[in-house]
Amino acid sequence: MGRAPCCDKANVKKGSWSPEEDAKLKSYIDQHGTGGNWIALPHKIGLKRCGKSCRLRWLNYLRPNIRHGGFSEEEDNIIFRLYISIGSRWSIIASQLPGRTDNDVKNYWNTKLKKKFFGKQRKETSAADPKQETLGDGHGNRGATGWPQQPALTYPIDHVCHGIRQGQASMRNEHGVRGDASNSLAMPSTVAQQQIYDDDPFSLAWSSLLQNSGAQALLCPTSFSTELDEILGFNLMKMEGADRRLVDESDAATKSENMNWKEVSPFLYPNMYDERL
């Protein structure tokens, strides 16, 4: 037997939200909160919307202090590093960016950051090497085979993996309980981050890479567009599979959608944790 639908789909409005619907929802939540039950909420306020839809609208658009667009270089950097470290855990990544939603970060990554870091290279690639064209899926993505070696990434991967191990060890030691974004620690200052870059060859390399419009040349010697996962042959999930101990002993890393800064920072600034070996 299949799962029961969360709402009566035949009697629910779909598609874009009208200003009136937004006003109703916002006004009600401002006055009463969500009441801890999104499913019941639309009925209470007379909205012909699914509870899930209301929740999404609130979280991604109506909630106070939401910022749309205008991602800074620093935010790009954080997103990039976290993506490499933990993969597409958008809620975790977004939790480190005040005012950003997971949906925003996800869209931003898919539409802009990927291109920024790896370029829109399909045409260039096929021009450079027509054979490469046959390896993709038609959307600029690579198949599993035929990916050239990425010597420039060897150190960063090792470094990040090490950072994750350290981070998870730290989680295991300090965060036996589920994380909570509301307890997130303050982000390091820009000055502190710069200090990290200054001291760490890995950070320096990435810092310059991120600022370098020719980054794709470094990452992709043959200028071929791809998903990060495919480039690295790596993401946290896969890594966890390779070393189950890490997962078993630090469930927080796999379950928590609200990792705090202390938990995430090892992924962003691994060298800070090297000292604690």
Add this chain to the structure above:
DNA sequence: AACTACCGCAACCGCGATATG
């Protein structure tokens, strides 16, 4: 000017995790 392709974003969908009775 008309058509097409592409892009960015908002919203939807399905499923696993968690809470509750």
Add this chain to the structure above:
DNA sequence: TCATATCGCGGTTGCGGTAGT
């Protein structure tokens, strides 16, 4: 302990706007 309800997440889709032809 189990069944059910709800939450929250990541992936995907669809629409409107814009650029290119």
